[in-house]
Amino acid sequence: MDYTQSKNQPEILLVDDTPEHIETAVTVLRENNFRVRIATKGSTAFKLIEQHPPDLILLDVYMPEMDGFEICRIIKTESDYSSIPIIFLTSSNDAESIKKGFELGAQDYVVKPFNTSELLARVHTHIKLKKQTESLITANHELDSFCYTVAHDLKAPLLSLSKLTEYLALDYSDRLGIDGRELIDNIQDKSKEMIRLVNHLLELSRMSEMPMNIEPINLELLFREVFNDLITLEPARNVEFNIESLPIIQGDPVMIKLLVINILTNALKYTRNQKQAHIEATTIENETEFIISVNDNGVGFDMRYSSRLFSVFQRLHSQNEFEGSGVGLAIIQRILKRHHALAWMTGEVDEGATLFFSFGKA
Ligand SMILES: Nc1ncnc2c1ncn2[C@@H]1O[C@H](COP(=O)(O)OP(=O)(O)OP(=O)(O)O)[C@@H](O)[C@H]1O
Ligand SMILES: [Mg+2]
Structure with missing residues (x-):
């Protein structure tokens, strides 16, 4: 690892077994302030991802042992890392591989030998998209907890309100007259409506957070x-x-x-x-x-x-x-x-x- 680079810089995992490709990609990526780690085979790639999930994976299609398609399939369908964007590195005119890569869930591809500005543009785009998605997910979570807190905190005073009007109706009904009792009925209907709403909102929040038991x-x-x-x-x-x-x-x-x-x-x-x-x-x-x-x-x-x-x-x-x-x-x-x-x-x-x-x- 290059410790001269800051921890805040996006990190890329390059999975490739061809020394010239590694050298070109690493040079251009480091020059552009990305941190880069390298795996020359699938098993090393999985180890590095487990140690520290990267922000993006550049994945060569053809490699001995396990090819890029298999690595992509495992990451996208069998791991906790399916949200990491994957860019395939393919040789030119390889339409079949490109199609297969997309089908397996890869986000993009770059043709080798690299055009460095194209590689950089695609890397930048997908890292930006990943960050935006993450901040949307966080914002949604915050909104959910906010909704839960508001609903939860409203519930107790609403229940008291409903109980208090019930006592009022019971203990003072002879002094209230017909109009007064009608008003109390309306208040009780409205508070029941609000309690139903609050309960519904609490259920809605719970449905996102509740652990599942299939x-x-x-x-x-x-x-x-x-x-x-x-x-x-x-x-x-x-x-x-x-x-x-x-x-x-x-x-x-x-x-x-x-x-x-x-x-x-x-x-x-x-x-x-x-x-x-x-x-x-x-x-x-x-x-x-x-x-x-x-x-x-x-x-x-x-x-x-x-x-x-x-x-x-x-x-x-x-x-x-x-x-x-x-x-x-x-x-x-x-x-x-x-x-x-x-x-x-x-x-x-x-x-x-x-x-x-x-x-x-x-
Ligand atoms: N079976 C249905 N027939 C006709 N309209 C429906 C039907 N189901 C839902 N809707 C329409 O969809 C809207 C939203 O339904 P939803 O179940 O979310 O809310 P709701 O029934 O109004 O209130 P609650 O939160 O108590 O369920 C309803 O207000 C109604 O206009
Ligand atoms: Mg309904």
Whole structure:
């Protein structure tokens, strides 16, 4: 290692076994204030990455023992270092290698023999991108903890407020008169709404941080159990719930239950005005994933605004029509993201809505 260079300078790991290439690359990179470490084979590269992860890896395609593709595949899919950008070093007119490199997750390539300004430009770009991504991730984490703290600190005073108005209503109802009691009712409704919102926000934050515990989950049983729980809260409703074969998936049971609760709460809420509500859960599958859909015959929504649905606090219906905080679908998406899965929705005004989510097969 060159100790004359500062620790703050970006560090590059060069994995190459050709002395002339090493020499050219190292000279130009050091002249431009990068710290450079060198590995002439895969096993050394992994050791150096473990010791201290570099900011970028320059990777030769052809090497004895283990070629650059295999090294790239392992770093990108089997290690904790998949976010380190990799630039492949290939020989000219090697379109196949370039294609394969990109497929394996490499960020870029440079053709040998190097054009030094091109090499530098690409290295600079990818290090800058990596730093920007890292600062976005940190900012998101900070925002999440901020959201958690605000929600958490609001919860206790809100609960007191709700309790205090309850006592007021109980102990002073004869002195309040009809108007006074109506005001108290309104205050209680609003504080319940705020408590629901705060609880939802806390759930949303928890879904990003909570450690996962993956096990097989029978979705069909889970959907039935959650539906039965929810429908007992609304015994007067007339709802037909059909399940047409749902799979067993690998997921975190706490998170997946919350996912199903949010999906069915929406389906029940937005079919509330139907004399006969229909909710149906089905699955289609391909080789790699299940696509599960939950369809309802409720009020539906205007597809023009569908891109907003999964963002926090975005609602397409007013509070008077349907109560809610606009957090449920954001929780759904966050849970699915933690499972490397995805949700989307389709709907039409007065024609019902369908929530889809894709879930990888184990
Ligand atoms: N099944 C559905 N049918 C029609 N509109 C829906 C359906 N599901 C969601 N939406 C629309 O998407 C919006 C966002 O849904 P989301 O579940 O995030 O929030 P919410 O139900 O309003 O409140 P909560 O935070 O209590 O879940 C809803 O306000 C509604 O406009
Ligand atoms: Mg909801």
